[in-house]
Amino acid sequence: MVDTALISSELSAAATARAAVLRRLRGSDAVFRIITRMSVYCVLLILGGVIVSLVSGALPAMRTFGFAFLTTEVWNPVTDKFGALAPIYGTLVTSAIAMLIAVPVGLMIAIFLTEICPPWLRRPIGIAIELLAGVPSIIYGIWGLFVFAPFLQRTLQPFLIDVFGPIPVLSSVFAGPPYGIGVLTAGLILAVMVLPFVTSISRDVFDAVPPVLKEAAYGVGCTTWEVVRFIVLPYTRVGVIGGVMLGLGRALGETMAVTFVIGNAHRISASVLAPGTTISASIANEFTEAVGDLYTSALITLGLILFVITFIVLAIARYLLMRIERRIG
Amino acid sequence: MNSVYRARRRRNWIAMSLSLVATLFGLGWLVLILAVLLWEGVGGLSLQVFTEMTPPPGSAGGLLNAIVGSLILTVLAVAIGTPVGILAGTHMAEYGRYEKLTSVVRFINDILLSAPSIVVGLFVYEVMVVPMGHFSGWAGAVALALIVLPVVVRTTEDMLNLVPNPLREAAVALGMPRAYVIRHVCYRAARAGMLTGVLLAVARVSGETAPLLFTALNNQFWGANLNAPMPSLPVVIFQFALSPYEDWQKLAWTGALIITVTVLALTVVARFLAASRKEQ
Numbered sequence: 116m117v118d119t120a121l122i123s124s125e126l127s128a129a130a131t132a133r134a135a136v137l138r139r140l141r142g143s144d145a146v147f148r149i150i151t152r153m154s155v156y157c158v159l160l161i162l163g164g165v166i167v168s169l170v171s172g173a174l175p176a177m178r179t180f181g182f183a184f185l186t187t188e189v190w191n192p193v194t195d196k197f198g199a200l201a202p203i204y205g206t207l208v209t210s211a212i213a214m215l216i217a218v219p220v221g222l223m224i225a226i227f228l229t230e231i232c233p234p235w236l237r238r239p240i241g242i243a244i245e246l247l248a249g250v251p252s253i254i255y256g257i258w259g260l261f262v263f264a265p266f267l268q269r270t271l272q273p274f275l276i277d278v279f280g281p282i283p284v285l286s287s288v289f290a291g292p293p294y295g296i297g298v299l300t301a302g303l304i305l306a307v308m309v310l311p312f313v314t315s316i317s318r319d320v321f322d323a324v325p326p327v328l329k330e331a332a333y334g335v336g337c338t339t340w341e342v343v344r345f346i347v348l349p350y351t352r353v354g355v356i357g358g359v360m361l362g363l364g365r366a367l368g369e370t371m372a373v374t375f376v377i378g379n380a381h382r383i384s385a386s387v388l389a390p391g392t393t394i395s396a397s398i399a400n401e402f403t404e405a406v407g408d409l410y411t412s413a414l415i416t417l418g419l420i421l422f423v424i425t426f427i428v429l430a431i432a433r434y435l436l437m438r439i440e441r442r443i444g
Numbered sequence: 445m446n447s448v449y450r451a452r453r454r455r456n457w458i459a460m461s462l463s464l465v466a467t468l469f470g471l472g473w474l475v476l477i478l479a480v481l482l483w484e485g486v487g488g489l490s491l492q493v494f495t496e497m498t499p500p501p502g503s504a505g506g507l508l509n510a511i512v513g514s515l516i517l518t519v520l521a522v523a524i525g526t527p528v529g530i531l532a533g534t535h536m537a538e539y540g541r542y543e544k545l546t547s548v549v550r551f552i553n554d555i556l557l558s559a560p561s562i563v564v565g566l567f568v569y570e571v572m573v574v575p576m577g578h579f580s581g582w583a584g585a586v587a588l589a590l591i592v593l594p595v596v597v598r599t600t601e602d603m604l605n606l607v608p609n610p611l612r613e614a615a616v617a618l619g620m621p622r623a624y625v626i627r628h629v630c631y632r633a634a635r636a637g638m639l640t641g642v643l644l645a646v647a648r649v650s651g652e653t654a655p656l657l658f659t660a661l662n663n664q665f666w667g668a669n670l671n672a673p674m675p676s677l678p679v680v681i682f683q684f685a686l687s688p689y690e691d692w693q694k695l696a697w698t699g700a701l702i703i704t705v706t707v708l709a710l711t712v713v714a715r716f717l718a719a720s721r722k723e724q
Contacts, residue, residue, distance in 0.1 A: 140621040140623075140624070141621065143621070143623055144621040144622050144623040144624075146623075147622075147623035147626070147627075148535075148539055148622070148623065150531055151531045151532065151534045151535035151538075151539060152535050152539070152540075153531075154528045154529075154531035154532035154534075154535060155532045155535045155536060155540070155545065155546075155549050157528055157532060158532050158549050158552060158553055158556070158593070158594075158597060159548075159549060159552060161556065161590060161593070162552050162555075162556060164567065164571065165559075165563065165564070165567045168566075168567050168570035168571055169563070169566060169567065169570070171570070172566070172570050219466075220466045220469060220470065221466075223462055223463040223465075223466030223467070224463065224466045224467045224470050226459075226463045227460075227463035227464055227466065227467045228467070230460075230463075231460055231463065231464075232467075240467065240471065242712070242715060243471055243474055244470055244471070244474075245711075245715075246474060246708055246711060246712075247470065247473060247474050249647060249707055249708055249711040250474075250477060250651075250704060250707070250708070251650075251651020251652070251653070251678065251703055251704065251707055252651070252653070252654075253651060253653045253678050253681055253682060253700070253703075254477065254481065254651070254700050254703065254704050255477075256682075256685070257681065257685045257696060257697070257700050258477055258480055258481070260685065260686075261484075261685075261693075262480050307473050310470055310473075311470075314470070338452055338453065338455070338456035339456055339459075339460060340455055340456040340459035340460065341452070341456070343459070344459075361558060364558050365558060367560070368558075368559065368560025368561070368562070368563070369560070370560065370561065370562045370653075370654040371653045371654055371678075371682065375685070375686070395560060395562045395654070398562055398566065399562060399654060399657055402566075402569075402657065402658045403657065403658050403661065415566055415570070418562065418563050418566040421560055421562075421563060422559070422560070422563045425558075425559060425560055425563075426555060426559070429554070429555045429558055429559070430551075430555060433551060433554050433555065
């Protein structure tokens, strides 16, 4: 004869134990959920923090110089006169040179990888190009300063000066003694650094073109180039532009490589062979040596300008890439 | 064959040759950079580099304090950035996959992912170096952590999104609570991919210089004190390479070789991990 009372008490004990475990699990569940949510807010907070701290750091300079800060070329720490025009100009010109080279070359590499490369070679070449993106920027800097700049000084720059010397407008673009370092050198190095970004995104969107479209074009007798030109490129235009903008964002903000080879001169010169400066190079070079609140604040304002420019470029890039992802997926 | 055909074939041939040339051009840079690094760096590579401090100009020395400093900063940055990143990625993929907040955060995270790293340095300078009154290893570690974070968030979210839903449903059907399912089922399924993300973040951080310039600064001496300026390999390279002293430049090349080999090895390992996962 089993004691029913004992069983029922055992059962109820088991039930309470079970309830306790469930409660604990529900509690830990909620805690885990809240912690993960906090981490998400953390990401938002960082962006907010970056903007707020840059703006607050930039306030003294903005109050002193106003909008003239954006249009003045003078940069004189001794008299506390600062203007951002030269660094902004340098940033835009170096990035333009970089994109001018990296976009066509990057696209051609992507075309090679997707259209004519034998399949077994695709992965190794793809990885090699991506390693180019993995090389730290300081390596590009030291390499650019000791190897690339002297090389340019001996070969490309005298050649450019000789060739374009007699032509009216171009002679001033390629004027002056070949220093080696300068805006052109920085732009060329940026081009190599941006190349992998353009290549890998273009390759990914090229791969996403429906094979049927390409087969149909080949079927009516198109050459490979015509398929790329009239089928692949129009179909992937948005994605390619997104990739290019992403690369542009990188080029605008790149610091170390540029700092090594640009020459750090706060002036605007028509010649791309002359030394110049960029926003990021100015900050990297001068920030630790900046004495006086206004000097520091002017450099932080430069940082804010850089952040705003790259933010806009990257936002456009992400928007375009999101659009093509939606269409493919 | 008529002339139109010939012209089209010629154009095709030119375009395809150009694309081959472009590829060789791109690969050429990689080979060139690595070759110069090996050429300049291997000569200076000796045991001394790993056992002695950075020297004053004109005397012999190594890179020990810089290497150790870099290791400490990287480990700290990963220790701070990874947990937050994984948790945030978890929320975005598991709890709030269809929330508006998630797409906003994803957008912002993608921008932080490619934002100029020097701006991160300025931010940390403003919020840590100024209030503390001095440069410090902590500030450098936080700056690097802010670079680790978006990489980890992105890969965690992507990898968790790839975990098939039936796995989750099966686990939930056994009566497991949500947090338990995530930790013991989803994390396990996505482990290789998440590890890849962390490795890529380490690779990225170990070569970063810009955010350290005015957070961790530099230090000629042995420094395990995180409250003081801290040496790191990239900053030492920066300083030594731009110096006029030949022996410093030599050490800079050696340091550059060490960093590049480390970073590229990490990148390759990460890629293989990602590839082996894809094949499963």
